[in-house]
Amino acid sequence: MIPVHxxxxxxxxxxxxxxxxxxxxxxxxxxxxPRGETFGLMGLNGAGKTTLIKAILGLxxxxxxxxxxxGLGNTAKAAKAHVAYLPERFxxxxxxxxxxxxxxxxxxxxxxxxxNAVRAAAERLALSPEVLGKRVNTYSKGMRQKLGLLATLxxxxxxxxxxxxxxxxxxxxRALVKEALCDSRRAGRTIFLSSHIxxxxxxICDHVAVLHGGGIVFDGTPQAMLTSADDGNLERAFLxxxxxxxxxxx
Numbered sequence: 001m002i003p004v005h006x007x008x009x010x011x012x013x014x015x016x017x018x019x020x021x022x023x024x025x026x027x028x029x030x031x032x033x034p035r036g037e038t039f040g041l042m043g044l045n046g047a048g049k050t051t052l053i054k055a056i057l058g059l060x061x062x063x064x065x066x067x068x069x070x071g072l073g074n075t076a077k078a079a080k081a082h083v084a085y086l087p088e089r090f091x092x093x094x095x096x097x098x099x100x101x102x103x104x105x106x107x108x109x110x111x112x113x114x115x116n117a118v119r120a121a122a123e124r125l126a127l128s129p130e131v132l133g134k135r136v137n138t139y140s141k142g143m144r145q146k147l148g149l150l151a152t153l154x155x156x157x158x159x160x161x162x163x164x165x166x167x168x169x170x171x172x173x174r175a176l177v178k179e180a181l182c183d184s185r186r187a188g189r190t191i192f193l194s195s196h197i198x199x200x201x202x203x204i205c206d207h208v209a210v211l212h213g214g215g216i217v218f219d220g221t222p223q224a225m226l227t228s229a230d231d232g233n234l235e236r237a238f239l240x241x242x243x244x245x246x247x248x249x250x
Contacts, residue, residue, distance in 0.1 A: 014066045
């Protein structure tokens with residue numbers, strides 16, 4: 001784990017275990033995410049990434065351990081007020097227009113809706129402002145994903161948790177989203193993202209961790225992961241790390 005002082009930590013996960021009826025899914029997970037950094041969580045399907053995110057959000061009970069956000073317990077109202085979440089399967093209410101959904105989301109976080117600012121923010125994600133007046137059930141998957149990302153960014157929360165944020169996006173939209181996330185980081189916001197697109201992790205993350213076999217098997221910078229695998233490609237470095245862990249468990 002990268003050492004950080006308590007006052008600098010946006011998200012602290014300490015000895016957290018979460019399980020279902022069949023037993024624990026993740027065990028003794030420890031993470032410390034510094035304020036103003038972009039953190040990437042990697043793992044194979046079923047590794048427990050979404051389970052960990054739900055525990056952080058207070059949507060999944062812990063067997064043991066503690067989670068804090070900006071020094072407060074993660075279930076405290078004051079902590080939740082600073083967290084915006086985009087789920088892996090983002091499905092906004094189909095009966096709302098895009099504009100109505102944004103207005104609702106921003107109202108939840110006490111953010112005023114200013115039409116020109118929202119239109120400009122939509123254009124930065126290649127979402128045509130004209131579609132904001134249409135019902136969400138007319139949107140393509142990529143348009144819905146852009147709407148979710150736009151709503152998350154417009155909350156102005158200090159911590160954004162994004163589960164597979166690039167899902168359904170074309171290469172141009174992915175590039176624009178990465179630029180928007182980097183702008184948010186430069187503004188001092190903390191970003192926690194989970195993604196299978198490891199090239200994006202290498203490009204925008206300050207800090208990454210690999211969840212495998214129920215626990216964290218790597219925690220450090222993308223460069224440190226590349227160096228440990230003696231490979232310049234993060235996807236190959238990830239696979240080598242997983243293979244090494246599995247061989248050592250045999």
